[in-house]
Amino acid sequence: MLKGIVVGNIVSTRKQESLVGSKFLEVEIIENGEKTGKYIVAVDSVGAGIGETVLLTTGSSARLALQNHDAPTDAVVVGIVDYTI
Numbered sequence: 622m623l624k625g626i627v628v629g630n631i632v633s634t635r636k637q638e639s640l641v642g643s644k645f646l647e648v649e650i651i652e653n654g655e656k657t658g659k660y661i662v663a664v665d666s667v668g669a670g671i672g673e674t675v676l677l678t679t680g681s682s683a684r685l686a687l688q689n690h691d692a693p694t695d696a697v698v699v700g701i702v703d704y705t706i
Contacts, residue, residue, distance in 0.1 A: 622677065628660070631646065
């Protein structure tokens, strides 16, 4: 699982059929509490927005996080962080 901050929305007017209706987000990865300058595009499953800190899952777990388990996804936003202790 990864932590990141949403920095933008990705607009895609044409996409693979199983991803139609999905919202794509650009997320900057956070490691050890610091922004890394590394970015990933993820499908949003929780309604996250720009500026929010989020949790991501990647790989085959990402595919399982969506309703459509056949969707070709490698990263999915699965949580919004309220605060870190």
